[in-house]
Amino acid sequence: MRPGRPTGPVRTALAAVATAVALTVAAPTAVPAAAATDPDGPLRVATELPAPRFWNGAGAADGGFEADLAQALAARLGRPGVVVVPVPFARIVRGRFAADLALAQVTITPARARVVDFGVPYLTVDQGVLVRRDGPDPRNPGARWGVARATTGATAVRTVVGAERVRTYANAAKAFAALRNGAVDAVLIDVPIARAVAADSGGGLKVAGGVPTGERYGAVLRRGAPGNTAVADALAALVADGTVARLEAAAFGGDPGPVPRFLP
Known part of the structure:
Protein backbone atom coordinates (compact mmCIF):
# COMPACT_ATOMS: atom_id res chain seq x y z
CA MET A 1 0.00 0.00 0.00
CA ARG A 2 3.00 2.33 -0.23
CA PRO A 3 2.24 5.48 -2.23
CA GLY A 4 3.14 5.09 -5.89
CA ARG A 5 4.30 1.47 -5.67
CA PRO A 6 3.42 -0.51 -8.87
CA THR A 7 1.70 -3.91 -8.88
CA GLY A 8 1.99 -6.98 -11.12
CA PRO A 9 0.05 -7.95 -14.26
CA VAL A 10 -3.62 -8.87 -14.11
CA ARG A 11 -6.14 -10.52 -16.39
CA THR A 12 -7.33 -8.48 -19.37
CA ALA A 13 -10.81 -7.89 -18.00
CA LEU A 14 -9.43 -6.17 -14.92
CA ALA A 15 -6.45 -4.49 -16.57
CA ALA A 16 -8.80 -1.84 -17.89
CA VAL A 17 -9.48 -0.75 -14.33
CA ALA A 18 -5.77 -0.40 -13.55
CA THR A 19 -5.07 1.32 -16.85
CA ALA A 20 -7.81 3.86 -16.15
CA VAL A 21 -6.06 4.97 -12.98
CA ALA A 22 -3.90 8.01 -13.72
CA LEU A 23 -2.60 11.13 -12.02
CA THR A 24 -4.75 13.85 -13.49
CA VAL A 25 -5.19 17.47 -12.47
CA ALA A 26 -7.72 19.03 -14.80
CA ALA A 27 -7.66 22.58 -16.10
CA PRO A 28 -9.58 24.88 -13.75
CA THR A 29 -12.94 26.36 -14.59
CA ALA A 30 -15.19 28.70 -12.65
CA VAL A 31 -16.68 27.68 -9.30
CA PRO A 32 -19.74 29.56 -8.02
CA ALA A 33 -18.86 32.05 -5.28
CA ALA A 34 -21.36 30.37 -2.95
CA ALA A 35 -19.29 27.18 -3.11
CA ALA A 36 -16.15 28.87 -1.78
CA THR A 37 -14.83 28.02 1.70
CA ASP A 38 -13.11 30.31 4.21
CA PRO A 39 -9.35 30.23 3.50
CA ASP A 40 -8.61 31.38 7.05
CA GLY A 41 -11.00 29.02 8.82
CA PRO A 42 -10.69 25.33 9.68
CA LEU A 43 -9.90 22.99 6.80
CA ARG A 44 -13.21 21.50 5.66
CA VAL A 45 -12.76 17.89 4.55
CA ALA A 46 -15.55 15.84 2.97
CA THR A 47 -15.71 12.07 3.37
CA GLU A 48 -18.20 9.21 3.60
CA LEU A 49 -18.56 7.65 7.04
CA PRO A 50 -18.06 5.10 8.50
CA ALA A 51 -14.59 4.37 7.13
CA PRO A 52 -12.64 2.30 9.69
CA ARG A 53 -8.85 2.77 9.69
CA PHE A 54 -9.32 5.81 7.45
CA TRP A 55 -11.71 7.74 9.71
CA ASN A 56 -12.13 6.11 13.12
CA GLY A 57 -14.97 8.40 14.14
CA ALA A 58 -16.95 11.45 13.14
CA GLY A 59 -14.07 13.87 13.67
CA ALA A 60 -10.45 14.10 12.58
CA ALA A 61 -9.29 13.89 16.21
CA ASP A 62 -10.62 10.32 16.35
CA GLY A 63 -7.73 9.24 14.14
CA GLY A 64 -7.38 7.06 11.08
CA PHE A 65 -5.15 7.38 8.02
CA GLU A 66 -7.14 10.04 6.17
CA ALA A 67 -8.14 11.77 9.41
CA ASP A 68 -4.48 12.12 10.37
CA LEU A 69 -3.65 13.22 6.83
CA ALA A 70 -6.34 15.91 7.07
CA GLN A 71 -4.82 17.21 10.29
CA ALA A 72 -1.33 17.23 8.75
CA LEU A 73 -2.70 19.16 5.76
CA ALA A 74 -4.37 21.71 8.03
CA ALA A 75 -1.12 22.23 9.92
CA ARG A 76 0.86 22.60 6.68
CA LEU A 77 -1.65 25.17 5.41
CA GLY A 78 -1.77 27.07 8.69
CA ARG A 79 -5.48 26.35 9.12
CA PRO A 80 -6.98 26.18 12.65
CA GLY A 81 -8.09 22.57 12.76
CA VAL A 82 -10.30 20.31 10.64
CA VAL A 83 -14.06 20.16 10.17
CA VAL A 84 -15.33 16.84 8.78
CA VAL A 85 -18.22 17.13 6.31
CA PRO A 86 -20.10 13.82 5.79
CA VAL A 87 -21.01 13.41 2.11
CA PRO A 88 -22.14 10.30 0.16
CA PHE A 89 -19.36 8.82 -1.97
CA ALA A 90 -21.34 9.19 -5.20
CA ARG A 91 -21.55 12.95 -4.61
CA ILE A 92 -17.88 13.22 -3.70
CA VAL A 93 -16.71 11.76 -7.02
CA ARG A 94 -18.90 14.32 -8.81
CA GLY A 95 -17.43 17.20 -6.81
CA ARG A 96 -20.74 17.97 -5.12
CA PHE A 97 -19.59 18.91 -1.64
CA ALA A 98 -19.05 22.13 0.31
CA ALA A 99 -15.50 21.61 1.53
CA ASP A 100 -11.90 22.44 0.68
CA LEU A 101 -11.26 18.86 -0.43
CA ALA A 102 -12.44 15.29 0.04
CA LEU A 103 -10.36 12.45 1.48
CA ALA A 104 -12.60 9.43 0.93
CA GLN A 105 -10.59 6.54 -0.56
CA VAL A 106 -11.23 7.86 -4.05
CA THR A 107 -9.35 6.18 -6.90
CA ILE A 108 -8.04 8.57 -9.55
CA THR A 109 -9.55 7.73 -12.95
CA PRO A 110 -9.78 9.69 -16.22
CA ALA A 111 -13.59 9.63 -16.05
CA ARG A 112 -13.60 11.20 -12.60
CA ALA A 113 -10.90 13.70 -13.59
CA ARG A 114 -13.26 15.09 -16.22
CA VAL A 115 -15.50 16.23 -13.37
CA VAL A 116 -13.16 17.02 -10.46
CA ASP A 117 -9.52 17.93 -9.88
CA PHE A 118 -7.12 15.63 -8.02
CA GLY A 119 -4.03 16.13 -5.90
CA VAL A 120 -1.03 13.81 -6.12
CA PRO A 121 -1.71 10.14 -5.28
CA TYR A 122 -1.29 9.36 -1.59
CA LEU A 123 -1.97 5.59 -1.47
CA THR A 124 -1.79 2.68 -3.90
CA VAL A 125 -4.27 -0.18 -3.41
CA THR A 213 -5.34 -3.28 -9.96
CA GLY A 214 -2.75 -0.79 -8.69
CA GLU A 215 -5.33 1.92 -8.06
CA ARG A 216 -4.17 5.23 -6.59
CA TYR A 217 -6.13 7.33 -4.13
CA GLY A 218 -6.18 11.07 -4.64
CA ALA A 219 -7.59 14.03 -2.75
CA VAL A 220 -10.72 15.24 -4.56
CA LEU A 221 -10.83 18.97 -5.28
CA ARG A 222 -13.86 20.78 -6.66
CA ARG A 223 -13.12 21.76 -10.23
CA GLY A 224 -11.43 25.15 -10.33
CA ALA A 225 -11.97 26.04 -6.64
CA PRO A 226 -9.71 28.95 -5.59
CA GLY A 227 -7.85 27.04 -2.87
CA ASN A 228 -6.97 23.99 -4.97
CA THR A 229 -3.36 24.93 -5.71
CA ALA A 230 -2.50 25.51 -2.06
CA VAL A 231 -4.11 22.23 -0.98
CA ALA A 232 -2.48 20.24 -3.79
CA ASP A 233 0.95 21.73 -3.05
CA ALA A 234 0.62 20.97 0.67
CA LEU A 235 -0.36 17.37 -0.05
CA ALA A 236 2.55 16.93 -2.47
CA ALA A 237 4.92 18.21 0.22
CA LEU A 238 3.54 15.70 2.75
CA VAL A 239 4.09 12.86 0.28
CA ALA A 240 7.60 14.05 -0.59
CA ASP A 241 8.82 14.47 2.99
CA GLY A 242 7.65 11.02 4.11
CA THR A 243 4.77 12.20 6.28
CA VAL A 244 2.18 10.22 4.31
CA ALA A 245 4.24 7.02 4.54
CA ARG A 246 4.54 7.46 8.32
CA LEU A 247 0.81 8.04 8.68
CA GLU A 248 0.12 4.94 6.60
CA ALA A 249 2.36 2.80 8.79
CA ALA A 250 0.68 4.15 11.93
CA ALA A 251 -2.83 3.48 10.61
CA PHE A 252 -2.28 0.08 9.04
CA GLY A 253 0.68 -1.28 11.01
CA GLY A 254 3.06 -1.08 8.07
CA ASP A 255 2.65 -2.84 4.74
CA PRO A 256 1.13 -6.32 5.37
CA GLY A 257 1.98 -7.41 1.84
CA PRO A 258 -0.28 -8.44 -1.03
CA VAL A 259 -3.29 -10.68 -0.58
CA PRO A 260 -3.37 -13.91 -2.64
CA ARG A 261 -4.88 -13.60 -6.08
CA PHE A 262 -8.50 -14.71 -5.93
CA LEU A 263 -10.00 -14.55 -9.42
CA PRO A 264 -8.42 -16.43 -12.37
Missing part, protein backbone atom coordinates in the same frame (compact mmCIF):
# COMPACT_ATOMS: atom_id res chain seq x y z
CA ASP A 126 -5.68 -3.30 -5.04
CA GLN A 127 -9.21 -4.74 -4.87
CA GLY A 128 -10.00 -7.23 -2.10
CA VAL A 129 -12.63 -9.96 -1.87
CA LEU A 130 -14.44 -9.83 1.48
CA VAL A 131 -16.45 -12.94 2.40
CA ARG A 132 -18.12 -14.61 5.38
CA ARG A 133 -15.73 -16.99 7.10
CA ASP A 134 -18.29 -19.82 6.89
CA GLY A 135 -19.83 -18.73 3.59
CA PRO A 136 -19.75 -20.33 0.13
CA ASP A 137 -16.99 -19.77 -2.38
CA PRO A 138 -18.13 -16.72 -4.40
CA ARG A 139 -16.41 -18.13 -7.48
CA ASN A 140 -19.13 -20.80 -7.66
CA PRO A 141 -21.83 -20.34 -10.33
CA GLY A 142 -24.77 -18.49 -8.88
CA ALA A 143 -22.82 -16.80 -6.10
CA ARG A 144 -23.89 -13.22 -5.48
CA TRP A 145 -21.52 -10.28 -5.23
CA GLY A 146 -22.13 -6.94 -3.55
CA VAL A 147 -20.57 -3.59 -4.44
CA ALA A 148 -20.94 0.02 -3.38
CA ARG A 149 -22.38 2.38 -5.97
CA ALA A 150 -19.94 4.51 -8.00
CA THR A 151 -16.84 2.54 -6.92
CA THR A 152 -14.14 1.07 -9.17
CA GLY A 153 -14.92 -2.32 -7.63
CA ALA A 154 -18.44 -2.10 -9.03
CA THR A 155 -17.04 -1.76 -12.55
CA ALA A 156 -14.49 -4.53 -12.11
CA VAL A 157 -16.76 -7.21 -10.69
CA ARG A 158 -19.42 -6.76 -13.38
CA THR A 159 -16.76 -7.32 -16.01
CA VAL A 160 -15.53 -10.52 -14.38
CA VAL A 161 -18.60 -12.31 -13.00
CA GLY A 162 -21.40 -10.71 -15.02
CA ALA A 163 -23.84 -7.97 -14.08
CA GLU A 164 -26.61 -10.46 -13.31
CA ARG A 165 -24.67 -11.71 -10.26
CA VAL A 166 -23.96 -8.27 -8.83
CA ARG A 167 -26.07 -6.30 -6.36
CA THR A 168 -25.29 -2.61 -6.01
CA TYR A 169 -25.74 -0.79 -2.69
CA ALA A 170 -25.93 2.90 -1.90
CA ASN A 171 -22.71 2.77 0.11
CA ALA A 172 -20.07 0.38 1.41
CA ALA A 173 -21.67 0.02 4.85
CA LYS A 174 -24.87 -1.33 3.27
CA ALA A 175 -22.87 -3.75 1.11
CA PHE A 176 -21.09 -5.06 4.21
CA ALA A 177 -24.43 -5.48 6.00
CA ALA A 178 -25.75 -7.47 3.04
CA LEU A 179 -22.71 -9.74 3.25
CA ARG A 180 -23.16 -10.33 6.98
CA ASN A 181 -26.86 -11.20 6.62
CA GLY A 182 -26.32 -13.51 3.64
CA ALA A 183 -27.90 -11.37 0.93
CA VAL A 184 -24.60 -11.59 -0.98
CA ASP A 185 -21.65 -13.99 -0.78
CA ALA A 186 -18.80 -11.52 -1.34
CA VAL A 187 -18.07 -7.81 -1.53
CA LEU A 188 -15.37 -6.42 -3.81
CA ILE A 189 -13.78 -3.40 -2.14
CA ASP A 190 -10.32 -1.87 -1.81
CA VAL A 191 -7.92 -4.15 0.12
CA PRO A 192 -7.23 -1.83 3.09
CA ILE A 193 -10.96 -1.28 3.57
CA ALA A 194 -11.67 -5.02 3.31
CA ARG A 195 -8.92 -5.78 5.84
CA ALA A 196 -10.26 -3.19 8.27
CA VAL A 197 -13.83 -4.50 8.06
CA ALA A 198 -12.63 -8.10 8.50
CA ALA A 199 -10.51 -7.13 11.51
CA ASP A 200 -13.52 -5.47 13.15
CA SER A 201 -15.96 -8.31 12.39
CA GLY A 202 -15.21 -10.50 15.41
CA GLY A 203 -14.03 -13.30 13.16
CA GLY A 204 -17.17 -13.41 11.06
CA LEU A 205 -15.59 -12.02 7.89
CA LYS A 206 -12.28 -12.56 6.13
CA VAL A 207 -10.39 -11.37 3.06
CA ALA A 208 -10.40 -14.37 0.74
CA GLY A 209 -8.01 -12.83 -1.76
CA GLY A 210 -7.48 -9.91 -4.03
CA VAL A 211 -7.45 -8.59 -7.56
CA PRO A 212 -4.30 -6.59 -8.43
Whole structure:
Protein backbone atom coordinates (compact mmCIF):
# COMPACT_ATOMS: atom_id res chain seq x y z
CA MET A 1 0.00 0.00 0.00
CA ARG A 2 3.00 2.33 -0.23
CA PRO A 3 2.24 5.48 -2.23
CA GLY A 4 3.14 5.09 -5.89
CA ARG A 5 4.30 1.47 -5.67
CA PRO A 6 3.42 -0.51 -8.87
CA THR A 7 1.70 -3.91 -8.88
CA GLY A 8 1.99 -6.98 -11.12
CA PRO A 9 0.05 -7.95 -14.26
CA VAL A 10 -3.62 -8.87 -14.11
CA ARG A 11 -6.14 -10.52 -16.39
CA THR A 12 -7.33 -8.48 -19.37
CA ALA A 13 -10.81 -7.89 -18.00
CA LEU A 14 -9.43 -6.17 -14.92
CA ALA A 15 -6.45 -4.49 -16.57
CA ALA A 16 -8.80 -1.84 -17.89
CA VAL A 17 -9.48 -0.75 -14.33
CA ALA A 18 -5.77 -0.40 -13.55
CA THR A 19 -5.07 1.32 -16.85
CA ALA A 20 -7.81 3.86 -16.15
CA VAL A 21 -6.06 4.97 -12.98
CA ALA A 22 -3.90 8.01 -13.72
CA LEU A 23 -2.60 11.13 -12.02
CA THR A 24 -4.75 13.85 -13.49
CA VAL A 25 -5.19 17.47 -12.47
CA ALA A 26 -7.72 19.03 -14.80
CA ALA A 27 -7.66 22.58 -16.10
CA PRO A 28 -9.58 24.88 -13.75
CA THR A 29 -12.94 26.36 -14.59
CA ALA A 30 -15.19 28.70 -12.65
CA VAL A 31 -16.68 27.68 -9.30
CA PRO A 32 -19.74 29.56 -8.02
CA ALA A 33 -18.86 32.05 -5.28
CA ALA A 34 -21.36 30.37 -2.95
CA ALA A 35 -19.29 27.18 -3.11
CA ALA A 36 -16.15 28.87 -1.78
CA THR A 37 -14.83 28.02 1.70
CA ASP A 38 -13.11 30.31 4.21
CA PRO A 39 -9.35 30.23 3.50
CA ASP A 40 -8.61 31.38 7.05
CA GLY A 41 -11.00 29.02 8.82
CA PRO A 42 -10.69 25.33 9.68
CA LEU A 43 -9.90 22.99 6.80
CA ARG A 44 -13.21 21.50 5.66
CA VAL A 45 -12.76 17.89 4.55
CA ALA A 46 -15.55 15.84 2.97
CA THR A 47 -15.71 12.07 3.37
CA GLU A 48 -18.20 9.21 3.60
CA LEU A 49 -18.56 7.65 7.04
CA PRO A 50 -18.06 5.10 8.50
CA ALA A 51 -14.59 4.37 7.13
CA PRO A 52 -12.64 2.30 9.69
CA ARG A 53 -8.85 2.77 9.69
CA PHE A 54 -9.32 5.81 7.45
CA TRP A 55 -11.71 7.74 9.71
CA ASN A 56 -12.13 6.11 13.12
CA GLY A 57 -14.97 8.40 14.14
CA ALA A 58 -16.95 11.45 13.14
CA GLY A 59 -14.07 13.87 13.67
CA ALA A 60 -10.45 14.10 12.58
CA ALA A 61 -9.29 13.89 16.21
CA ASP A 62 -10.62 10.32 16.35
CA GLY A 63 -7.73 9.24 14.14
CA GLY A 64 -7.38 7.06 11.08
CA PHE A 65 -5.15 7.38 8.02
CA GLU A 66 -7.14 10.04 6.17
CA ALA A 67 -8.14 11.77 9.41
CA ASP A 68 -4.48 12.12 10.37
CA LEU A 69 -3.65 13.22 6.83
CA ALA A 70 -6.34 15.91 7.07
CA GLN A 71 -4.82 17.21 10.29
CA ALA A 72 -1.33 17.23 8.75
CA LEU A 73 -2.70 19.16 5.76
CA ALA A 74 -4.37 21.71 8.03
CA ALA A 75 -1.12 22.23 9.92
CA ARG A 76 0.86 22.60 6.68
CA LEU A 77 -1.65 25.17 5.41
CA GLY A 78 -1.77 27.07 8.69
CA ARG A 79 -5.48 26.35 9.12
CA PRO A 80 -6.98 26.18 12.65
CA GLY A 81 -8.09 22.57 12.76
CA VAL A 82 -10.30 20.31 10.64
CA VAL A 83 -14.06 20.16 10.17
CA VAL A 84 -15.33 16.84 8.78
CA VAL A 85 -18.22 17.13 6.31
CA PRO A 86 -20.10 13.82 5.79
CA VAL A 87 -21.01 13.41 2.11
CA PRO A 88 -22.14 10.30 0.16
CA PHE A 89 -19.36 8.82 -1.97
CA ALA A 90 -21.34 9.19 -5.20
CA ARG A 91 -21.55 12.95 -4.61
CA ILE A 92 -17.88 13.22 -3.70
CA VAL A 93 -16.71 11.76 -7.02
CA ARG A 94 -18.90 14.32 -8.81
CA GLY A 95 -17.43 17.20 -6.81
CA ARG A 96 -20.74 17.97 -5.12
CA PHE A 97 -19.59 18.91 -1.64
CA ALA A 98 -19.05 22.13 0.31
CA ALA A 99 -15.50 21.61 1.53
CA ASP A 100 -11.90 22.44 0.68
CA LEU A 101 -11.26 18.86 -0.43
CA ALA A 102 -12.44 15.29 0.04
CA LEU A 103 -10.36 12.45 1.48
CA ALA A 104 -12.60 9.43 0.93
CA GLN A 105 -10.59 6.54 -0.56
CA VAL A 106 -11.23 7.86 -4.05
CA THR A 107 -9.35 6.18 -6.90
CA ILE A 108 -8.04 8.57 -9.55
CA THR A 109 -9.55 7.73 -12.95
CA PRO A 110 -9.78 9.69 -16.22
CA ALA A 111 -13.59 9.63 -16.05
CA ARG A 112 -13.60 11.20 -12.60
CA ALA A 113 -10.90 13.70 -13.59
CA ARG A 114 -13.26 15.09 -16.22
CA VAL A 115 -15.50 16.23 -13.37
CA VAL A 116 -13.16 17.02 -10.46
CA ASP A 117 -9.52 17.93 -9.88
CA PHE A 118 -7.12 15.63 -8.02
CA GLY A 119 -4.03 16.13 -5.90
CA VAL A 120 -1.03 13.81 -6.12
CA PRO A 121 -1.71 10.14 -5.28
CA TYR A 122 -1.29 9.36 -1.59
CA LEU A 123 -1.97 5.59 -1.47
CA THR A 124 -1.79 2.68 -3.90
CA VAL A 125 -4.27 -0.18 -3.41
CA ASP A 126 -5.68 -3.30 -5.04
CA GLN A 127 -9.21 -4.74 -4.87
CA GLY A 128 -10.00 -7.23 -2.10
CA VAL A 129 -12.63 -9.96 -1.87
CA LEU A 130 -14.44 -9.83 1.48
CA VAL A 131 -16.45 -12.94 2.40
CA ARG A 132 -18.12 -14.61 5.38
CA ARG A 133 -15.73 -16.99 7.10
CA ASP A 134 -18.29 -19.82 6.89
CA GLY A 135 -19.83 -18.73 3.59
CA PRO A 136 -19.75 -20.33 0.13
CA ASP A 137 -16.99 -19.77 -2.38
CA PRO A 138 -18.13 -16.72 -4.40
CA ARG A 139 -16.41 -18.13 -7.48
CA ASN A 140 -19.13 -20.80 -7.66
CA PRO A 141 -21.83 -20.34 -10.33
CA GLY A 142 -24.77 -18.49 -8.88
CA ALA A 143 -22.82 -16.80 -6.10
CA ARG A 144 -23.89 -13.22 -5.48
CA TRP A 145 -21.52 -10.28 -5.23
CA GLY A 146 -22.13 -6.94 -3.55
CA VAL A 147 -20.57 -3.59 -4.44
CA ALA A 148 -20.94 0.02 -3.38
CA ARG A 149 -22.38 2.38 -5.97
CA ALA A 150 -19.94 4.51 -8.00
CA THR A 151 -16.84 2.54 -6.92
CA THR A 152 -14.14 1.07 -9.17
CA GLY A 153 -14.92 -2.32 -7.63
CA ALA A 154 -18.44 -2.10 -9.03
CA THR A 155 -17.04 -1.76 -12.55
CA ALA A 156 -14.49 -4.53 -12.11
CA VAL A 157 -16.76 -7.21 -10.69
CA ARG A 158 -19.42 -6.76 -13.38
CA THR A 159 -16.76 -7.32 -16.01
CA VAL A 160 -15.53 -10.52 -14.38
CA VAL A 161 -18.60 -12.31 -13.00
CA GLY A 162 -21.40 -10.71 -15.02
CA ALA A 163 -23.84 -7.97 -14.08
CA GLU A 164 -26.61 -10.46 -13.31
CA ARG A 165 -24.67 -11.71 -10.26
CA VAL A 166 -23.96 -8.27 -8.83
CA ARG A 167 -26.07 -6.30 -6.36
CA THR A 168 -25.29 -2.61 -6.01
CA TYR A 169 -25.74 -0.79 -2.69
CA ALA A 170 -25.93 2.90 -1.90
CA ASN A 171 -22.71 2.77 0.11
CA ALA A 172 -20.07 0.38 1.41
CA ALA A 173 -21.67 0.02 4.85
CA LYS A 174 -24.87 -1.33 3.27
CA ALA A 175 -22.87 -3.75 1.11
CA PHE A 176 -21.09 -5.06 4.21
CA ALA A 177 -24.43 -5.48 6.00
CA ALA A 178 -25.75 -7.47 3.04
CA LEU A 179 -22.71 -9.74 3.25
CA ARG A 180 -23.16 -10.33 6.98
CA ASN A 181 -26.86 -11.20 6.62
CA GLY A 182 -26.32 -13.51 3.64
CA ALA A 183 -27.90 -11.37 0.93
CA VAL A 184 -24.60 -11.59 -0.98
CA ASP A 185 -21.65 -13.99 -0.78
CA ALA A 186 -18.80 -11.52 -1.34
CA VAL A 187 -18.07 -7.81 -1.53
CA LEU A 188 -15.37 -6.42 -3.81
CA ILE A 189 -13.78 -3.40 -2.14
CA ASP A 190 -10.32 -1.87 -1.81
CA VAL A 191 -7.92 -4.15 0.12
CA PRO A 192 -7.23 -1.83 3.09
CA ILE A 193 -10.96 -1.28 3.57
CA ALA A 194 -11.67 -5.02 3.31
CA ARG A 195 -8.92 -5.78 5.84
CA ALA A 196 -10.26 -3.19 8.27
CA VAL A 197 -13.83 -4.50 8.06
CA ALA A 198 -12.63 -8.10 8.50
CA ALA A 199 -10.51 -7.13 11.51
CA ASP A 200 -13.52 -5.47 13.15
CA SER A 201 -15.96 -8.31 12.39
CA GLY A 202 -15.21 -10.50 15.41
CA GLY A 203 -14.03 -13.30 13.16
CA GLY A 204 -17.17 -13.41 11.06
CA LEU A 205 -15.59 -12.02 7.89
CA LYS A 206 -12.28 -12.56 6.13
CA VAL A 207 -10.39 -11.37 3.06
CA ALA A 208 -10.40 -14.37 0.74
CA GLY A 209 -8.01 -12.83 -1.76
CA GLY A 210 -7.48 -9.91 -4.03
CA VAL A 211 -7.45 -8.59 -7.56
CA PRO A 212 -4.30 -6.59 -8.43
CA THR A 213 -5.34 -3.28 -9.96
CA GLY A 214 -2.75 -0.79 -8.69
CA GLU A 215 -5.33 1.92 -8.06
CA ARG A 216 -4.17 5.23 -6.59
CA TYR A 217 -6.13 7.33 -4.13
CA GLY A 218 -6.18 11.07 -4.64
CA ALA A 219 -7.59 14.03 -2.75
CA VAL A 220 -10.72 15.24 -4.56
CA LEU A 221 -10.83 18.97 -5.28
CA ARG A 222 -13.86 20.78 -6.66
CA ARG A 223 -13.12 21.76 -10.23
CA GLY A 224 -11.43 25.15 -10.33
CA ALA A 225 -11.97 26.04 -6.64
CA PRO A 226 -9.71 28.95 -5.59
CA GLY A 227 -7.85 27.04 -2.87
CA ASN A 228 -6.97 23.99 -4.97
CA THR A 229 -3.36 24.93 -5.71
CA ALA A 230 -2.50 25.51 -2.06
CA VAL A 231 -4.11 22.23 -0.98
CA ALA A 232 -2.48 20.24 -3.79
CA ASP A 233 0.95 21.73 -3.05
CA ALA A 234 0.62 20.97 0.67
CA LEU A 235 -0.36 17.37 -0.05
CA ALA A 236 2.55 16.93 -2.47
CA ALA A 237 4.92 18.21 0.22
CA LEU A 238 3.54 15.70 2.75
CA VAL A 239 4.09 12.86 0.28
CA ALA A 240 7.60 14.05 -0.59
CA ASP A 241 8.82 14.47 2.99
CA GLY A 242 7.65 11.02 4.11
CA THR A 243 4.77 12.20 6.28
CA VAL A 244 2.18 10.22 4.31
CA ALA A 245 4.24 7.02 4.54
CA ARG A 246 4.54 7.46 8.32
CA LEU A 247 0.81 8.04 8.68
CA GLU A 248 0.12 4.94 6.60
CA ALA A 249 2.36 2.80 8.79
CA ALA A 250 0.68 4.15 11.93
CA ALA A 251 -2.83 3.48 10.61
CA PHE A 252 -2.28 0.08 9.04
CA GLY A 253 0.68 -1.28 11.01
CA GLY A 254 3.06 -1.08 8.07
CA ASP A 255 2.65 -2.84 4.74
CA PRO A 256 1.13 -6.32 5.37
CA GLY A 257 1.98 -7.41 1.84
CA PRO A 258 -0.28 -8.44 -1.03
CA VAL A 259 -3.29 -10.68 -0.58
CA PRO A 260 -3.37 -13.91 -2.64
CA ARG A 261 -4.88 -13.60 -6.08
CA PHE A 262 -8.50 -14.71 -5.93
CA LEU A 263 -10.00 -14.55 -9.42
CA PRO A 264 -8.42 -16.43 -12.37
